[in-house]
Amino acid sequence: MKAIISERYGSPDTLILSEVPVPTPKENQVLVRVRASSINFGNYVLLSGKPRLARLVFGLMKPKYPIPGGDMAGIVEAVGANVTRFHTGDEVFGDLSSSGFGAFAEYVVVDEKILALKPTNLLFTEAAAVPMAATTALQAIRDKGKLKIGQKVLIQGASGGVGTFAIQITKASGAEVTAVVSTRNVEIAKSIGADKVIDYKKVDIKNHHQTYDLILGVNGSQSITTYKRMLKENGVFIHVGGESSQMYQTMVQRSWLSMTGKKKFSTFLQRANQKDLELMKELIEEGKIKPVIDSVYSLSDVPDAFRYFEQGHSQGKVIIEI
């Protein structure tokens, strides 16, 4: 089969399109013919080996997982002897980032417990946008943020892969969404459900006087004192991603800030989860959520897809069609 191979840490130039054997599923695994994947920041860490601390997980000297690609949508080709939930021909999707990646290839083997049936109303290229980005937004909003109906939510950096799902999941949860995006993303933010939009190219959020129950720091960076001022008395700030200053400030100051008042500050790490994927399938089939796709690249153009993604300005998700 054709696969993108990453044999050493480095730039997208190190990625090579190669011929490798089709993998064989073990007892609890299914073999999936991959139809599409997408790029997340985790793929970028696996490619570059940066930050260096990540090499403890991804391999000290070279990538432990030679075929990148975490998000996957495809068709079950064969099943292992103990697989009960899936059958040949099922259309499935999943997040392979905690189980060895491998989706930038024509076939991949996947443990059945991390897969779900693909939403029936999505193309493979749309379904591949969902697993990591949507479950990141879901887990941040529901599990960490404990969002309630009617609450006010600010999403800092709402126009990328995670942010576009965060807007829609917040809206579907019955809360009011304010999205912070640049001028070119104002219309898309409104079209997917943002009640209010702050254009960070025109308005300095430091001069914004609204307060929020929940603030998600998804992209860009604001000082933690700005977030503190913008939180309601019992408000919660969740660091999801963005510039490293946003992460370090939260990591260093969260305990002290959380102890010295009722406002809470925390960081967060997404975990692949089958039940969350099934919930996303339901919400998508009910028409409450729709992936926003920036662009679609072929398998041989994965290096270009990375070069584009690493600029950090995609509107929604960057997809790989296989």
Ligand SMILES: NC(=O)c1ccc[n+]([C@@H]2O[C@H](COP(=O)([O-])OP(=O)(O)OC[C@H]3O[C@@H](n4cnc5c(N)ncnc54)[C@H](OP(=O)(O)O)[C@@H]3O)[C@@H](O)[C@H]2O)c1
């Ligand atoms: N905690 C976790 O478990 C977890 C899981 C997944 C991802 N993440 C993190 O979440 C972050 C978002 O991931 P993603 O896949 O959504 O990224 P992405 O798709 O690359 O985000 C790109 C978007 O960010 C916007 N942006 C860039 N600079 C901005 C700024 N200063 N202010 C506001 N918006 C800005 C861009 O629009 P403009 O350039 O037009 O502003 C673009 O639309 C990443 O840092 C990633 O590492 C964390």
